Amino acid sequence: RALLQACSSAAQLAAKTDSASAGDQLPGGVLLGGLLSRQGSTDHANGHLRLPQVGKLRLADRSLFLLNCVDAILAVVADPAAADPQRDPAADPTHSPSQPHAYGAVVADLNVHAEQLVEALTEASAADFFEGCGLGQKLAALQTAQAQPQLEISTVVGLEPLALSSAMRSFYSQLFGMGGHLIPESHRIGTTARRQQALQRTAQIVSETHRHIYEVIGRPGSGYGNLSATLLHSPEEVDTLLS
Structure with a gap:
């Protein structure tokens, strides 16, 4: 019974996350170059995930909540006995040694959803981090500026040397204050493996974004002059902290 309930919950969750009218949308996959490489969103069929609204939770909290739900369901599907210790498989006339294979498709689908939720959680957490230090809007400006090689980036509104230097400080x-622990609510992630996975991926996004910022404003003609006055630490130093 617990297994059937879990499968039913899995189907309901899949229907919610696939709904074209539900919630926010984030791109899936590894962000090579960090948030500056974020591309325009499409639909779930192209590898993107729409997250259902869960009250008024932030996107990162919604992703974390749903990830814990999926992992709990996976635990039941993988080991029904753990969810119902009183159940005697030998006394169950419907039991068959081959029965677990019947849920292979459910497990595979849940694993896909879990992976997408980890990506959503890490991207949202990284975005929250940059918003928190005042770089959120500046990333959008940098993304626009990097597509125009002839542009002197330091003349873009919001990217003036003093403004960018203040945001980078x-x-x-914030980075050193958090000690590389970039998901404040990571203790709520249900399993140690998922927690480590989410923290590592968030750190990767932040590290890659910092490196990309370094490359964009350090290019010839950017107008920033002494780069060390704006960027106090090298990409390697940030990588070391977050590794």
Whole structure:
């Protein structure tokens, strides 16, 4: 019975996450180059995930909540006896040694959803981090500027040397203050493996984004002059902290 309930819950969750009218949308897959490489969103059929609204939770919290739900369902599907210790498989006339294979498709689908939710959680957590240090809007401006090689980036509104330097100082202060622990609510992630996975991927996004910022504003003609006045730490130093 617990297994059937889990499968039913899995189907309901899949229907919610596939709904074209539900919630936010984030791109799936590894972000090579960090948030500056974020592409325009499409639909779930192209590898993207729409997250259902769960009250008024932030996107990162919604992703974490649903990830824990999926992992709990996976635990039941993988080991029904763990969910119902009183159940005697030998006394169950419907039991068959081959029965677990009947749920292979359910497990595979849940694993796909779990992976997408990890990506959604890490991207949302990284975005929250950059918003928190004042770099959120500046990333969008940098993304636009990097597509125009002839542009002197330091003349873009919001990317003036003083403004960007102030935001980067806030970035480093926040980064070192958190000690590389970039998901404040990571203790709520249900399993150690998922927690480590989410923290590592969030760190990767932040690290890659910092490296990309370094490359964009350090290119010839950017107008920033002494780069060390704006970027206090090298990509390698940030990588070391987050590794």
